[in-house]
Amino acid sequence: MTTTPSEDLLRRLAPQVLGALVRRHGHFDAAEDAVQEALLAAAQQWPTHGTPDNPRGWLIRVASRRLLDELRAETARRRREETVVALTPADELHAPPPGESRHPREDDTLTLLVLCCHPALSTASQIALTLRAVGGLTTGEIARAFLVPESTMAQRISRAKKTIKQAGARFATPSAQELPTRLTPVLRVLYLVFNEGHTATSGQALHRAELATEAIRLTRALHRLVPHDGEVTGLLALMLLTDARRDARTGAGGELIPLAEQDRTRWNKHAVDEGTELVSAALAAPGPLGPYQVQAAIAAVHDEAAGPEDTDWPQILALYDVLAELAPGPVTELNRAVAAAMALGPRVGLDRLAALDADGTLADHHRLDAVRGHLLEMTGDHEAARAAFQRAAARTLSIPERRYLQLKAAAPAPPSDSA
Numbered sequence: 001m002t003t004t005p006s007e008d009l010l011r012r013l014a015p016q017v018l019g020a021l022v023r024r025h026g027h028f029d030a031a032e033d034a035v036q037e038a039l040l041a042a043a044q045q046w047p048t049h050g051t052p053d054n055p056r057g058w059l060i061r062v063a064s065r066r067l068l069d070e071l072r073a074e075t076a077r078r079r080r081e082e083t084v085v086a087l088t089p090a091d092e093l094h095a096p097p098p099g100e101s102r103h104p105r106e107d108d109t110l111t112l113l114v115l116c117c118h119p120a121l122s123t124a125s126q127i128a129l130t131l132r133a134v135g136g137l138t139t140g141e142i143a144r145a146f147l148v149p150e151s152t153m154a155q156r157i158s159r160a161k162k163t164i165k166q167a168g169a170r171f172a173t174p175s176a177q178e179l180p181t182r183l184t185p186v187l188r189v190l191y192l193v194f195n196e197g198h199t200a201t202s203g204q205a206l207h208r209a210e211l212a213t214e215a216i217r218l219t220r221a222l223h224r225l226v227p228h229d230g231e232v233t234g235l236l237a238l239m240l241l242t243d244a245r246r247d248a249r250t251g252a253g254g255e256l257i258p259l260a261e262q263d264r265t266r267w268n269k270h271a272v273d274e275g276t277e278l279v280s281a282a283l284a285a286p287g288p289l290g291p292y293q294v295q296a297a298i299a300a301v302h303d304e305a306a307g308p309e310d311t312d313w314p315q316i317l318a319l320y321d322v323l324a325e326l327a328p329g330p331v332t333e334l335n336r337a338v339a340a341a342m343a344l345g346p347r348v349g350l351d352r353l354a355a356l357d358a359d360g361t362l363a364d365h366h367r368l369d370a371v372r373g374h375l376l377e378m379t380g381d382h383e384a385a386r387a388a389f390q391r392a393a394a395r396t397l398s399i400p401e402r403r404y405l406q407l408k409a410a411a412p413a414p415p416s417d418s419a
Contacts, residue, residue, distance in 0.1 A: 008210045009055065010039050011136040017059045018133060019108025021067060022115065022171045029161040030070055031063070032133060038063035109134060109214075110221045111173045116160075117185040120167035125160040126185040127192060132157050134218075135193040135211060144201045144397070179225060186222065187235050187292065190215050194239050198246075202397035206250050212243050230285030234293035237278035241299035244271035256404040260308040272303045291327035294319055313343040330361040338371055346378035366395035370405060382413035 014035060021031040038059045052058040116130035124146070131137045143153035174182060197211030219236045226232050248266040249257055279300045282293045298319045305311040320336040333356055341349025353372055362368040373388035386409045393405035 009051075010042060012210055012214065013056050013059055014039060014136050015109045015112055015134045016056055017063055019112040019171070020060050021063055022112065023108055024064070025067055025071070026171065027067065027071065028115070028164050028169070031067055032161070034063040034067035034070065035059070037066045108171075110218055111171060113186060113189065113218060114174055114179075114182055115164070115169055115171055117182050117189065118164055118167060118169045119182070120163050120169070121160050123185050123188075125156055125163070127189045128153060128156050129160040129164070130186075130189040131192060131196075135189070135196070135214070137193070137196055137211075141196060141201055180229070183222075183226070183229065183232065187231060190219050190222075191235060191238075191292070194219075194242075198242055199401075200398055204399045205254065206256055206398065206400040207246060209246070212239070212246070215239060216243065228285055230282045230287055231290040231292045233278050233285060234282035234290060234296040237275045237282055237296035238292055238299050240271045240275035240278065241296065241303050244268040244275065244303060250400065254400060256400045258404075259302070264307065267303065276300050276304070289322070289326065291323055294323045294326060298323075311342070313339060317343040330356055330359060334362065334367060334371060338374075341375050341378065346375040349375045350379070364395060366392040366401070366405070368392075369395070370401075373405075373408060377408075 017038065018032055018035045021034065022028050025031060041062055042055070042059060046052075046055075113130055113134045116133055117126040121129065128142050128146070131142045132139065139154050139157065140150045142157075143150040146153065194212050194215035197208045197213070197215060199206065200208045216236070216239050219232070219239060223229075223232050223236050244267050245259070245262060247268070248262040248264065251257055275296070279293075279296045282296055283289075285293075298316055301312050301316050301319070317336070317339040320332070320339045324332050324336055333352065337349045337352035337356070340352055350372070353368070353375070356362055356368060369388045369392035373385045373392060376382075376385035376388055389405045389409035393402050393409060396402050396405065
């Protein structure tokens with residue numbers, strides 16, 4: 001036995017355990033319930049008895065027992081022989097038993113991700129189910145990522161599980177020929193998981209490193225399968241270039257440090273170099289340009305600047321103009337407004353925010369007022385900026401972001417030049 005379990009360990013193991021159960025037994029919906037029961041048992045037992053030497057195997061064994069108990073109860077209501085045959089497909093009779101050690105290349109997480117992106121599901125349901133099963137996000141976190149009520153997201157996930165079951169989906173890695181048709185929802189899922197890890201939507205910590213790390217790991221796995229796909233390469237580059245700034249984004253007390261104030265010597269140079277090299281490969285890849293390639297190029301321009309004053313904002317604005325054509329939406333327009341303000345002046349950016357105000361999609365999102373406060377501050381309208389920062393602070397669920405915005409709202413205005 002080793003140390004007691006951490007939430008990070010259980011979150012990391014959950015998709016692997018679920019993948020092992022679905023591979024062996026099928027029954028995605030029932031398997032997820034069994035895994036949740038095993039995680040609860042671990043949280044209750046491991047602090048007292050210690051973490052097993054093989055925590056993944058322990059969770060698989062416990063979850064398998066729970067699942068088989070549930071399936072036996074079903075068998076009692078039906079003919080046992082029919083249930084057993086349905087339980088184990090003939091071509092999977094030789095699969096390794098739950099708990100048996102397997103080579104890292106056989107990690108089921110990627111296969112589970114593709115299963116959650118089954119074509120029988122809508123794109124929104126594919127993403128929601130994968131964030132829940134593979135990313136380990138709560139229903140509330142997923143709802144905030146989609147800007148919908150939590151009850152709506154809970155219903156969507158429940159329907160997705162039922163659809164997977166009714167479609168008779170198999171737990172099998174798609175062939176190289178099948179994979180391209182499944183890439184769009186898979187990439188968006190990985191992007192959302194990474195974003196939740198990079199800037200957590202709620203809680204005490206600014207970022208959740210385990211989610212960002214897992215998203216990068218899975219994207220690397222995809223890149224190995226389709227190394228010449230421009231969007232896969234672009235997404236991996238975007239993640240690396242963004243994650244490279246992780247250590248510089250918070251101070252000693254966990255406080256948020258904005259990009260312009262970060263100590264760039266703390267950026268991960270290896271990740272920046274790898275990401276920049278991948279951007280070049282992504283932009284040179286065959287096929288049409290995609291949004292992840294463009295976002296990676298934007299991240300590269302930021303990371304290549306020696307200091308904030310060296311940032312090529314006109315180039316970033318031009319790239320956002322391209323992105324707005326490829327992937328129009330309120331978040332793109334918000335970022336585009338920031339780029340316009342930095343390249344052309346804060347009044348231009350504020351004018352663009354007015355269009356987002358009229359749209360209303362981001363009306364309750366803290367980032368709209370946070371950006372507004374920053375641009376108003378640039379114009380010298382400190383009272384209006386203070387009010388915007390206060391509204392933004394009241395809307396965010398992230399404690400570090402709230403503290404940062406409250407500090408901005410409380411900061412005294414600089415003395416007037418005319419004094």
